Amino acid sequence: MIEILSATELRRARGTGAVVAQILQTLKGRSTAGTNLLDIDRWAKEMITEAGAMSCxxxxxPSFGRGPFGHYICTSVNDAVLHGRPHDYTLADGDLLSLDLAVSTSGVVADSAISFVVGDAPAPESVALIDATERALRAGIAVAGPGIRIGDISHAIGSVLHEAGYPINTEFGGHGVGSTMHQDPHVSNTGRPGRGYRLRPGLLLALEPWVMADTADLVTDADGWTLRSATGCRTAHGEHTIAITDHGADVLTLLQQSD
Known part of the structure; x- marks a missing residue:
């Protein structure tokens, strides 16, 4: 299903995006050495509830998980890259942490993910992984707009990741959002330009480039959810929800700076 939102629904989506952005940045600030992943999940629950939102x-x-997920946020550490299920693990200096959050307010979903290194001395490999996903995300957003095809976004994202030298997994990628978290169209993290669904104003897309340092292969934890690099290498993940407008694309999950 592909949903095209009305002007009223887009205004609601902007509110949801602001909630997601604020929660993620607050959690990033609290995620220091000695923080337990279960505390992050608890804090996420508290903030979602305080915002009057609903966890997605x-x-x-879904069919690919051993559901229900049962937690409020995905916490993926080091070699974990997607669907990291919070568990009893205490963060240490140098850990690469990805937080992925999706919530619904007023019937509209926003979805975003950030990756960062815990502590003040990140390893160059971790910095490079995060930088590549952030640049790929910006590239995908930059080409998005009415009349553009999904393949144009996939090509823009994939070009950055390929140039950085990372293998690209195409099992999981970006997706449409709206009244539910995962919708069509699928947005692969690599592809051919000029192919696929043509974007229309009112469409919401969650773009999410993610990479693993030396492999494109995933393995699933015993929890049935957490996806890790098959080689144990480090990983990174970035994601924003964007709204296609008459003039381009607006990023809904950016933290708004106060004056």
């Missing part, structure tokens, strides 16, 4: 993860039970 707690009852999430």
């Amino acid at each position: 993860y707690v009852d999430y039970a």
